[in-house]
Amino acid sequence: MSTINTRYLGLNLSSPVIAGSSNFTSKVESIVEAEAAGAGAVVLKSLFEEQIVSMAHSMAAKESYPEADDYLHYYTRTNSVETYLDLVAKARRSVKIPVIASINCFSPKGWIDFAVEIEKAGASALEVNIFFIPVDKHQSSNDSEAVYFKIIDNLRKKLTIPVSVKIGLRFSNLLNFTWQMYSHGASGIVMFNRFYEPDFDINNLNVVPASVLSNPVEQRYVLRWVGMVSAQDMKMDISASTGVYTGEDAIKYLLAGATTVQVCSALYKRGFTVITEINEAIHRWMDGKEFKSLDDFRGRLNYRNIENPSLFERSQFMKHYSSYI
Numbered sequence: 001m002s003t004i005n006t007r008y009l010g011l012n013l014s015s016p017v018i019a020g021s022s023n024f025t026s027k028v029e030s031i032v033e034a035e036a037a038g039a040g041a042v043v044l045k046s047l048f049e050e051q052i053v054s055m056a057h058s059m060a061a062k063e064s065y066p067e068a069d070d071y072l073h074y075y076t077r078t079n080s081v082e083t084y085l086d087l088v089a090k091a092r093r094s095v096k097i098p099v100i101a102s103i104n105c106f107s108p109k110g111w112i113d114f115a116v117e118i119e120k121a122g123a124s125a126l127e128v129n130i131f132f133i134p135v136d137k138h139q140s141s142n143d144s145e146a147v148y149f150k151i152i153d154n155l156r157k158k159l160t161i162p163v164s165v166k167i168g169l170r171f172s173n174l175l176n177f178t179w180q181m182y183s184h185g186a187s188g189i190v191m192f193n194r195f196y197e198p199d200f201d202i203n204n205l206n207v208v209p210a211s212v213l214s215n216p217v218e219q220r221y222v223l224r225w226v227g228m229v230s231a232q233d234m235k236m237d238i239s240a241s242t243g244v245y246t247g248e249d250a251i252k253y254l255l256a257g258a259t260t261v262q263v264c265s266a267l268y269k270r271g272f273t274v275i276t277e278i279n280e281a282i283h284r285w286m287d288g289k290e291f292k293s294l295d296d297f298r299g300r301l302n303y304r305n306i307e308n309p310s311l312f313e314r315s316q317f318m319k320h321y322s323s324y325i
């Protein structure tokens, strides 16, 4: 019988399937459900840098001019941050699986000290979802990427728990970028976030949000990069996040070299049972192939291990399109 336990960010997981950050991981009851369904870990809903910074400002204003602060406003902001610490602590007490906290951020200062509070509350690790849109044409790619590295440096100085970084899909040279993240001390990389995308409503001439849930097809854009990043000489775990709906999807990412996979949209469409189904399907497939552990096949189809690595490259693109009739 196969076993699907794994190590991720130095933590022991009973399954490589993680309930990814979303509203499904913002309450203790649903985190308990995720564990019961067989999730190897949960990543909590993100707290936003803006929430932390606004709390810090409110507290500073209250200290210098107590009467100038609107108490209710202050309370609401503070409460969201305190509620988060409470969620971390309660989740840790309620489940045995690792509880990974998450902060959505865009700058390397103003909120970093707060990460220490998250560690003290008992988080097993911290996932930082770094998201900013470069809107200044004078800012170079190097300048933008330096923000990521500074965030990792600052967190590494303050925290003892592992830090993983969730990034978007588009960088000029993802291999160099991820290697630099590794050199700065990231323990893991989450590939990838699915950012808010604007869409156009041509009838009402409005900008509207595009669908927030992924489509399984989007997995194809991610598979190549998991396969290429995992083939590099870096001891940095990869968690694949995008388009995991079935056991087959999870197996593909593991074959590409992912340490874990995260499910999110599938939870919205099918509930937590999808995690149980994915675990069962991985077991069935492993038993059929006589694989005993995930290490028996993890990375088997990555850029380093396949016979013809050009299948990941430009030459394949030329062949593919010129032979298509």
Ligand SMILES: Cc1cc2nc3c(=O)[nH]c(=O)nc-3n(C[C@H](O)[C@H](O)[C@H](O)COP(=O)(O)O)c2cc1C
Binding pocket: 020, 021, 022, 023, 044, 045, 046, 047, 102, 104, 129, 166, 192, 193, 194, 212, 213, 214, 215, 241, 242, 243, 244, 262, 263, 264, 265, 266
């Ligand atoms: C409703 C919803 C809320 C989400 N909230 C967060 C969040 O708070 N923090 C975060 O890092 N990612 C968040 N995500 C992104 C997911 O964790 C995940 O990375 C993304 O949806 C791609 O995975 P999927 O194809 O399984 O949905 C959210 C996604 C959805 C659909």
